[in-house]
Amino acid sequence: MILIPSLTRAILRIILPYVVLAGLWILLSDRLLGFLPLDAAALTQWSIYKGLAFVLITALLLYTLLRAELGARMCDQAALLQSEERLRLLGDNLPDSYVYQYTHDKDGTPRFLYLSTGVERLHGIKVEDVLRDAGLLHRQIDPELLPEFQAAESASLRNRTDFMMEMRMRRADGQWRWMRVCSRPRCIGDGQLVWDGVATDISERKQTEAALLELNVLLEQRVAARTTELAAAKEIAETADQLKSAFLATMSHELRTPLNSIIGFTGILLQELAGPLNAEQRKQLTMVRDSSRHLLDLINDVLDISKIEAGQLKIHREPVDVRASILKVVGLVKPLAEKKNLALNVALAPAVGALISDPRRIEQILLNLLNNAIKFTEKGTVTLTAGLAQAALRISVEDTGIGIKPEDLSKLFVPFRQIDSGLSRQHEGTGLGLAICRRLTELLGGEIHATSDWGKGSVFTLTLPRDESEVL
């Protein structure tokens, strides 16, 4: 088969030039002689010389042509050898790999057509041995993987699809290695297939994978363990939280039950439902009633602040009619102000309208501020001013009372820190009101501040965001 192109080439390069030269010689040489002025004897002599010259020239021509042809042939041979060498080096020099050609004989016996020398490094078997008996290589496959290997090979054979498998193989020296083998089948006529393939040692990758897998399992175990720990911790925390809530509820109940009797029966006596009272009895019972109400306030405040600290006080956001809330609270404290002959002024800017917040909490804060202002003011006025400042609602409660010393301003909002113990007797309070106010304000996303001129009065300013989106 290889001869056909070179024969064609020989015909073109050698025989054709010879035929042309010889043909031209035969056609032209006798005519040329005819032009010469020669007699018959001389013509015979010249014809002999012409014949000799033909042989000579032909020999020269053939020599030249053959030389050129042989040179070209040798060049081709060298190029072929070089190319073969290149392919062999490429195949033999692949790191951790070898290439192969593989087929099944007519009787189905597997046979390697070619193997690069890597097979000797990676399997410890000589190339020529494997070429003689493919079974040498197949017998290295982990017996457990054999069914999978056979299935993969028949699938490739049947469907003419790529063969790909990672298999564990036992090298001739007994060492186990992982090989990744892949090949592509091609048809070489009458249904016979040849697979061109490459086999690569992937033991290191497999080791890394296994280590990674192990690490993953370890990590999963650790995560599971940590999750269990966290769940347990959460449960403990939740139990503690529930205990705290239960404690608050119980304490609230236990403290209020006796108070219920005290306030209730004092009320009944003062209503004279159980009989008439003299002036002194009325005065003393009024003291009992006022003290028990104060105790109730104290319990309520402690409960409130505990609920806030425990995160149990929930803010219910809804549209609030600020104007209505303010007027409601002012209505509640009005009797107190009238009792002390204090002027109670309200100045609401027209822009003050609705906002999204918790009306009950806003009212609780305002009630506290107004109660305080009235409590600590002996004469003059208490003024509530409400207006808008940028994106906020600002409500101030100003009084002309005793005021607060500059050094005491910072203690104002701390629980149980009513300023000046001397005053606290005169002005009964729980000492928790402002602390509750500040915490509630923070829950509503606002701020509360106090300024004061000692001896002249104080101003408490509550600032609340108008837009719910500004409150997280």
Next chain:
Amino acid sequence: MNATILLIEDNEQNRYLATFLLEKNGHTVIPACDGPQGIEAAGRLLPHLILLDIQLPSMDGYAVARALRNNPALADTPVVAVTSYAMPGDREKALAAGCNGYVEKPINPDTFVAEIEHYLNHHGKGHAHEN
């Protein structure tokens, strides 16, 4: 209006206090010391209104309220929870259990009777048997 009111309350002093206030205002009070007693008395006497303490021994007020609501004969009888609980959600829990209203302890003797009478007037008259 003279009404028959069932008072379910375990604390003796509180029971006495509420009874005194209500009876002074012309109502008849049937006392019950715990849930089962109260449920039994309610079914038997069909009062105009039931005052129900929430923190009761063994069977709490929410359970009592649900049991009362399961009796069709008491379907229109107002049940008012009286409790010193002020924890978040207590009011909602009492209403969800079937109470019509909620009076917070300590009761205010000046307004207590008026509050109870409000529920009597707004929830219609029950089926009390006048003995």
